[in-house]
Every structure is written in structure tokens, then in C-alpha cells.
Amino acid sequence: MLKNYLFSVISQNGTHELELKALEDRWERIVGLLGSESFPEFLRVFWNSRNRLVRKSDLFKTIRKQITSREEAFKLVRDLDECAALYADEHKIEARQRQLADIATAVWRVELGE
Numbered sequence: 820m821l822k823n824y825l826f827s828v829i830s831q832n833g834t835h836e837l838e839l840k841a842l843e844d845r846w847e848r849i850v851g852l853l854g855s856e857s858f859p860e861f862l863r864v865f866w867n868s869r870n871r872l873v874r875k876s877d878l879f880k881t882i883r884k885q886i887t888s889r890e891e892a893f894k895l896v897r898d899l900d901e902c903a904a905l906y907a908d909e910h911k912i913e914a915r916q917r918q919l920a921d922i923a924t925a926v927w928r929v930e931l932g933e
Contacts, residue, residue, distance in 0.1 A: 820879055821862070822846055828892040842893070845900045852907040861906050865899060 829842060853861050863875055866882065873881045886892050 825892045849903045
């Protein structure tokens with residue numbers, strides 16, 4: 820939904836094909852880094868870190884109200900792209916920490932003879 824909306828805003832005033840391609844590439848990079856399942860949570864965290872807090876159920880409606888020009892839409896996609904790698908890296912670190920904690924627990928249980 821968001822992608823379609825942003826592309827429609829950007830396409831309103833005769834967007835050049837190269838601009839659309841660059842935008843599509845950025846979008847694919849974002850989704851590739853995060854996975855389509857993680858994107859909604861990333862978007863909520865991203866948006867709430869820069870704006871007034873919104874519930875997940877109101878997020879799209881809020882973004883539609885605030886992002887109405889080509890410039891705003893391009894900026895949003897650029898900013899999402901810049902932050903997606905940081906968000907993905909943070910979640911990879913958290914997952915690795917959980918793995919290490921599980922390993923430590925398993926070793927501890929073996930040492931105790933459980």
C-alpha cells in the first residue's frame with residue numbers, strides 16, 4: 820500500500836523514467852534488507868522516531884496525510900533506505916545475542932548434568 824501511494828505521488832508531475840527506476844531500486848534494497856515481514860515494524864519504529872507517535876493501525880493514514888508532495892515522498896524513501904541497514908544490523912545483533920545466550924544456557928546445563 821505505502822509503495823503504491825508513494826509512487827503515485829511521485830508520478831503526478833511527469834516523473835522521468837530514471838527517477839522511477841532509482842526509487843524502485845531503493846525500495847527493493849529496503850525490502851531486501853528487512854524482508855517484507857519486518858518492513859511494517861521498521862516503518863512504525865522509523866516514523867515514530869521522527870514524528871508524533873502513531874499506532875500501527877493509523878500509520879498508513881498518517882503518512883498519507885503528511886507525505887503529499889514529490890519531494891516529501893522522495894525524502895521519505897531516501898531516509899528509509901538510509902535507516903534500513905542500521906535497523907537490519909541491530910536485529911541481526913539481537914538475534915546473534917539470543918543464539919549466544921541459548922548456547923551458554925546449553926553449556927551450563929551440560930556442566931550441571933541436566
